[in-house]
Amino acid sequence: MENRHGTILVTGGAGFIGSNFILHWLASEPAHVVNLDKLTYAGNPANLASVSSDRRYNFVQGDICDRGLVADLLLKTRPRAIVHFAAESHVDRSIHGPDDFVRTNVNGTFSLLEEARAYWSAINQAEKSGFRFLHVSTDEVYGSLSATEPAFSETTRYAPNSPYSASKASSDHLVRAYHHTYGMPVLTTNCSNNYGPFQFPEKLIPLVILHALSGKPIPVYGDGLNVRDWLYVNDHCEAIRTVLSSGRPGETYNIGGNNEIKNIDVVTTICSVLDELRPTDPIVPHKKLITFVKDRPGHDRRYAMNATKVETELGWRPKETFESGIRKTIQWYLNNEPWIQSVTSGSYRQWMATQYSL
Ligand code: NAD
Numbered sequence: 557m558e559n560r561h562g563t564i565l566v567t568g569g570a571g572f573i574g575s576n577f578i579l580h581w582l583a584s585e586p587a588h589v590v591n592l593d594k595l596t597y598a599g600n601p602a603n604l605a606s607v608s609s610d611r612r613y614n615f616v617q618g619d620i621c622d623r624g625l626v627a628d629l630l631l632k633t634r635p636r637a638i639v640h641f642a643a644e645s646h647v648d649r650s651i652h653g654p655d656d657f658v659r660t661n662v663n664g665t666f667s668l669l670e671e672a673r674a675y676w677s678a679i680n681q682a683e684k685s686g687f688r689f690l691h692v693s694t695d696e697v698y699g700s701l702s703a704t705e706p707a708f709s710e711t712t713r714y715a716p717n718s719p720y721s722a723s724k725a726s727s728d729h730l731v732r733a734y735h736h737t738y739g740m741p742v743l744t745t746n747c748s749n750n751y752g753p754f755q756f757p758e759k760l761i762p763l764v765i766l767h768a769l770s771g772k773p774i775p776v777y778g779d780g781l782n783v784r785d786w787l788y789v790n791d792h793c794e795a796i797r798t799v800l801s802s803g804r805p806g807e808t809y810n811i812g813g814n815n816e817i818k819n820i821d822v823v824t825t826i827c828s829v830l831d832e833l834r835p836t837d838p839i840v841p842h843k844k845l846i847t848f849v850k851d852r853p854g855h856d857r858r859y860a861m862n863a864t865k866v867e868t869e870l871g872w873r874p875k876e877t878f879e880s881g882i883r884k885t886i887q888w889y890l891n892n893e894p895w896i897q898s899v900t901s902g903s904y905r906q907w908m909a910t911q912y913s914l
């Protein structure tokens with residue numbers, strides 16, 4: 557098939573946000589997608605089953621730390637952009653074992669940047685100026701807010717508190733340096749907590765849904781009053797597409813959902829939607845399952861994003877409210893029992909035993 561619209565290389569496209577992004581991209585854009593993913597415990601090619609026979613989609617299993625593989629892939633596929641999602645992404649896992657976080661998030665991003673720089677330096681002038689390296693990062697690099705502090709802006713000082721956020725902060729600095737030093741056309745997006753279909757059930761929202769459905773205790777860390785700014789994953793995918801097409805190289809853009817909610821309120825909302833949709837579950841009302849457990853070490857109190865820059869400069873705004881997004885998400889988990897079965901075996905059970913003694 558002729559490929560007049562070029563190709564984008566997505567890393568980590570078999571994970572939660574990456575797979576939503578690829579589905580969203582192929583439904584909205586003509587350009588081809590190559591997905592480079594190592595398939596760690598968090599990567600699941602089944603997330604992309606619906607596009608596996610789309611001739612615009614190609615999957616390559618591999619590690620972003622493997623520089624030979626990345627160099628070959630860039631030469632073969634000649635992408636006009638790299639959208640970099642691949643990372644170790646779970647704070648609790650980074651507390652138990654930070655090594656993989658430094659390896660993939662810091663060294664992996666460095667390897668990818670170096671190979672991207674070699675590729676970008678060798679392409680012709682027109683391709684060079686159109687090329688983009690979009691790095692997907694997090695609000696957690698800014699640290700923790702008190703209840704009254706203003707939301708994080710792009711100029712907030714970095715103050716990462718967990719091995720996860722420190723590794724993401726390091727990668728953000730490397731990306732920034734490649735623009736400043738080499739003039740590479742990079743873009744960085746820092747987004748808040750995502751939720752939606754295909755999220756691995758180690759993260760709060762899918763974990764609560766699954767535990768509520770099966771009558772297991774719902775673990776809430778500490779006093780449950782930590783605040784996150786929830787962003788529906790499809791809104792995030794749309795934001796990335798917007799920044800990729802119109803963002804100014806060298807800039808960073810904060811992406812948030814305008815949904816600051818306390819953890820305990822997230823949990824009780826899920827429980828009441830499930831009371832309505834699943835009145836015959838083993839334990840109803842589902843909120844009877846809420847169990848306060850030992851707090852996460854170094855638990856950040858509050859994250860909040862000021863997304864004014866992307867809104868005023870690029871015209872992006874989230875479409876989903878938390879009420880509408882959480883209903884869609886719960887319904888997706890109810891409709892996708894086989895997906896849940898496929899991700900909750902083996903290593904998942906091991907993780908639950910380590911983290912919650914369940
Ligand atoms: P995820 O853990 O669901 O998926 C990560 C993907 O990266 C997996 O498919 C995994 O196999 C792949 N991967 C890991 N190490 C790799 C390596 N060395 N080489 C190639 N592939 C590798 O993560 P996610 O939630 O989809 O997050 C995607 C990105 O967005 C990450 O960079 C994360 O830091 C960032 N982010 C996520 C959130 C969130 O709420 N999930 C919020 C802010 C930022």
Ligand code: TYD
Pocket residue numbers: 647648749758759760761763775776777778782783784819852
């Ligand atoms: P999580 O989904 O792990 O995202 P992050 O740590 O990146 O914000 O957690 C969201 C919030 O929910 C966070 O404040 C920790 C809390 N939490 C619980 O209370 N219980 C849980 O079992 C998990 C996984 C998280």
